[in-house]
Amino acid sequence: MTNRSYICTVILLIMAKGEETRQFIIEKAAPIFNTxxxxxxxxxxxxxxxxxxxxxxxxxxxxKDVLACAAVEHNMKLLSDRLQRVLSGRKTAEEQLLAYIDFFSDPNHPPVVGGCPLLNFGMEADDTNPIVKEKVNRAIKQGQELLTGIIEKGIANKEFRADWSPSDFATVLFAMLEGGHLMSRMSGNNDRMEVIGDSLKKMIGENKV
Amino acid sequence: MTNRSYICTVILLIMAKGEETRQFIIEKAAPIFNTxxxxxxxxxxxxxxxxxxxxxxxxxxxxKDVLACAAVEHNMKLLSDRLQRVLSGRKTAEEQLLAYIDFFSDPNHPPVVGGCPLLNFGMEADDTNPIVKEKVNRAIKQGQELLTGIIEKGIANKEFRADWSPSDFATVLFAMLEGGHLMSRMSGNNDRMEVIGDSLKKMIGENKV
Amino acid sequence: MTNRSYICTVILLIMAKGEETRQFIIEKAAPIFNTxxxxxxxxxxxxxxxxxxxxxxxxxxxxKDVLACAAVEHNMKLLSDRLQRVLSGRKTAEEQLLAYIDFFSDPNHPPVVGGCPLLNFGMEADDTNPIVKEKVNRAIKQGQELLTGIIEKGIANKEFRADWSPSDFATVLFAMLEGGHLMSRMSGNNDRMEVIGDSLKKMIGENKV
Amino acid sequence: MTNRSYICTVILLIMAKGEETRQFIIEKAAPIFNTxxxxxxxxxxxxxxxxxxxxxxxxxxxxKDVLACAAVEHNMKLLSDRLQRVLSGRKTAEEQLLAYIDFFSDPNHPPVVGGCPLLNFGMEADDTNPIVKEKVNRAIKQGQELLTGIIEKGIANKEFRADWSPSDFATVLFAMLEGGHLMSRMSGNNDRMEVIGDSLKKMIGENKV
DNA sequence: TATGAATGAGCCTTCATTCAT
DNA sequence: TATGAATGAAGGCTCATTCAT
Structure with missing residues (x-):
């Protein structure tokens, strides 16, 4: 190993140490903030x-604000990553939509500790923290785009009827899941979420070719 | 006026004064807590x-907890009262459902300062404050019952199809409005809420006799 | 005692309590800040x-800033009051000038605990605390006016020569005492202050009629 | 170059580097501490x-204390060096005294950033930091000796009257300049310092042969 | 020599709450 | 009922300093 490469390694390790700790803190902090x-x-x-x-x-x-922001982002990324992993195992658009719904079907044992970070941080931040609010807004938009893309793909693949509006259904689906999340977390059971899941699946069924 | 009755009057006035002040505090506190x-x-x-x-x-x-609880209740009652006033002006079940939707159609200028108290307090309380959580849960249930009742009335009146499930649609409508509330407050405009309102109205139309 | 006057007394006592404590804190804080x-x-x-x-x-x-300001003012007022008490016992302008000099003649046992607040706070505040700086500035001006007034009175009373400049000597006297204060506090003895006192007294003597 | 001498050179360079950095830190720190x-x-x-x-x-x-002490010394040495440079350009004792006064004549644009370090550090240290206090004390003594020496030289050269007390006037001059420094920095203008400079120059004039 | 991560004591301040009046 | 002084725990944050690299 040359002298120079040694120095570089040392520098990288030193930088890595800081970044590692930072990441460690975020990971520990994220569920607390979300809860x-x-x-x-x-x-x-x-x-x-x-x-x-x-x-x-x-x-x-x-x-604290900077840490909180990092925790907010971590929670949203965690949710997004886990969702993506689930979706990536499905082939057709229909399968993906159903998987999406199932992914959120148990708000009392949610994919991310503390429940939906969009709802949690969005409701806390809306009148008080524009930075977090904007982060949540962007995450919602990305969620919408993801769903819209799936439906568009389904239409292109002749899975779904061509006159189905992808963006409108993305909005309806997203809103219903968030609303169902609230209702089920409050009641402590998933009754309402089941109704919502069934309704959504029925809507999807009605738009299959 | 006898001496005794005089004392009673004074005590009553003092009590009345107390209750008045209590109410005054709640009214001032409610929008702050909700915001x-x-x-x-x-x-x-x-x-x-x-x-x-x-x-x-x-x-x-x-x-503080007791005051916060009173403020939570006040916010929810305020919302409920204003909603009731709007609904009481409509005759048919359909008109009432449409009025319900319109009532919640502008989350950036919400009926109650700070936005939907169910969402606000529900999301803050779900993992930390069982008392508030239960209050929100009950309010959601009442909202559901109100909606279910309207639809049942509509079915009885032959406004709506007999095979429409009142409680299921109540859940769907409620969830969609709450989800739309989140989305619209985050984006700062009512685009998504409009989509949701239109979707709901279309569903209602499809179930008219 | 009428009911109304009773209430007034109560109010005054209540107000007095707060003011009393406030004053108590200032008195305890002042020497600490000055030291x-x-x-x-x-x-x-x-x-x-x-x-x-x-x-x-x-x-x-x-x-803390507000308390510090109050302490600064208290220290300056304490010094001013004690000086006034000393001066008020002297009749002629010359006696007053000599008493003024003697008042400041022992910087290692100064009239106010911690030493001259003008020097202490002035030097700390000059580049960092404009509010305190201005307070010190005003106190210096008042000191100058006091001295100028004494000398003018002495001239009017034919104690001092008419061609003596009151404001110039006020400046010289004030500056010499402050400079002497610094020197003596640093050395721990009053040697330099004695030299300064003697010089000042000689100057006064030279301007006597 | 032998191996040993090479090692020595490296060590010296490292030491030199260290000393250089140390000096660099002091130079950057000095104005901050003084301000x-x-x-x-x-x-x-x-x-x-x-x-x-x-x-x-x-x-x-x-x-921090060690660094602060070094910064204190640096500030005092800087002042002393700059003063010496000014004085070294003057030949007669009178010229030197006048140059000394002029050197300190603009406290709002002082020779050393932050104002007179003797006043600044002396007033902060007098009751709390004996080490710094002693440093300031010594610097004052050196200043006094410098001035005394100039006056003694002037007397020896028949510039000044033989019955003028060198050490007393050194004290008076020094004290007046420090006192004027305080007054002028507080007011933000040099009015008082001008009065003091004129007074001092008049005193010097009165003791010329 | 130089780095910057890590520490824990201490800073100023705010909090919910109590209490004498 | 109403006041506001008093409390002390806890808040977020900065400090001087140490240490492994």
Whole structure:
């Protein structure tokens, strides 16, 4: 190993250390923020969860807001990644839509600890935190685009009727799942979510070729 | 006026005064809690809004939780009352359903300051505050019953098809409006809510006799 | 005692309580700020000195800056009051000037704990705290006016020569005492201050009629 | 070059590098300490000014106190050197005294960034930092000796009257300049300093042979 | 020598709550 | 009922300093 490459390795390792810790903190913090909310989560909560010192948090995050934002993004990415993994196992558009619905079908045991981060952070941030609000907005748009794309693909593949509006159904599906999430989490059971899933599946069935 | 009856009057006035103040505090506090959230609202915020002294709050409310609960209920009642007033002006079931949808059609200028209290408090409380969570749950159930009742009435009146499931559509309608509320508040415009309103109205149309 | 006057008394007492505590805090805080400096004095230092709780400080002072300003003013007023008391015992202008000089003649046992607040706070604030800086500036101006007035009175009374410039000598006297204060506090003895006192007295003597 | 001498050279270079960095840090730190004060200056401030890492500071300075002391000395040496340079251009004692006064005549644009370090550090240190206090004390003494020497030289050269007390006037001059420095920095203009300069020059004139 | 991650004590401030009046 | 002074725990954050690399 040359001297120069050695130095580079050292530099990379040093950089990696910081980034690693940062990532570690985010991973520990994300479920707490998603469960308790941003305002109700204290830096001490994160301290306890990470077993790191208070000062250490501020080495990696300028302040609580920055950490909270990172946690918001992590939660949304986690949800998105898990969803993508599920969808990637399905071939047809119909299968993907059904998988999408099933993915969100159990709000009391949600894919991400604490429940839907869009709902959680969106409702907390809407009147108080424009940065988080915009993050949620973007994530919703991406979700819409994903769904729209699936339906368009289904229409192109002659799975679905050509006169079905992809973007409108994407909106309806998304809204119903979020609304069902709220209802089921409040009641503690998934009765309402089942009704919603069935309704959505029926709508899909009605638009099959 | 006898001495005794005089004393009673005074006591009643004092009690009345107390109840009045209590109500006054709730009315001032409700929009703050609904906008900022329970955790992020401090007793000082309420103090400032009411121009009352710190100690005075604790004369009327045992602690912040009790006040927060009262504010939650007030917000939900406000929403319910305003909705009822709108519905009471409509005669047919169809008119009432359409009015219901229109009532929630502008999430960026919502019927209650801060947006839908069910969504706001529900999402904050779901993992942290069982009492508020149960209040929201009950309010959702009442909303469902209201909608179910309207549809049942419509079926009885031969407005709607007899094979339409009142409770299922109540769930779908409710969920879609809540989901649309989230989407529209995040984007800052009502585009998605319009799509949802149109979809719901189309569903209703399809079930007219 | 009428009911109304009773209420007024109660109100006054209540108001007095707060003001009393506020004054108490200032009195305890003033020597600490003057000794350690504003930046180096912590709210905990004041807590300890007053035996009051940390929260209690913030009932009476919005923040540390406000308390520090109050302490600065208290120190300057204390100095001014004590000086006035000394001067008020002297009749002629010459006696007053000599008393003024003597008043400041022992910087290692200064009239106000911590030394001259003008020097202490002025030097700390000059580049960092415009509010305190202006307070010191005004106090210096008042000191100058006091001295100028004494000399003018002496000229009017034919104690001093008419061609003596009151404001110029006020400046010279003030500057020499402040400079002497610095020198003597650094050396720990009053040697330099004695030289300065003698020089000033000689100058006064040279301008006697 | 032998192996040993090579190693020695490397060590020397490293030491030289170290000393260079140390000096670099002091130069960047000095104006900050002199402007904000020791207590209000953080190691982070120095870090930012030097663009060096936190750990690097502690390679060159055991702790903040050591760095602060070095900065104090640097500020005093800077002042002294600049003064010496000015004085060295003057031949007669009178010229030197006048140059000395002029050197300090504009406290709002002082020879050293942040104003007179004797006043700044002296007032901060007097009750809290004996080491810095002693440094300031020594610097004052040196200043006094410098002035005394100039006057003695002037007397020896028959520029000044033999009955003029060199050390007394050195004290008076020094004190007046420091006092004027305070007054002018507080007011933001040099009015008072001009009065003081004129007074001093008049005194010098009165003692010319 | 130089780096920057890690530490924990301490900073200023706000919080919900209590209490004497 | 109403006041606001008093409390102390907890909040977010900065500090000087250490240490492995």
């Amino acid at each position: 308790k909310g941003i305002a109700a989560t204290s830096m001490s909560d994160i301290m306890e969860a990470t077993k790191l010192s208070k000062g250490s948090m501020y080495v990696h995050f300028e302040n | 900022k959230g329970i955790a992020a609202t401090s007793m000082s915020d309420i103090m400032e809004a009411t121009k009352l002294s710190k100690g005075s709050m604790y004369v009327h409310f045992e602690n | 350690k400096g504003i930046a180096a004095t912590s709210m905990s230092d004041i807590m300890e000195a007053t035996k009051l709780s940390k929260g209690s400080m913030y009932v009476h002072f919005e923040n | 904000k004060g020791i207590a209000a200056t953080s190691m982070s401030d120095i870090m930012e000014a030097t663009k060096l890492s936190k750990g690097s500071m502690y390679v060159h300075f055991e702790n």
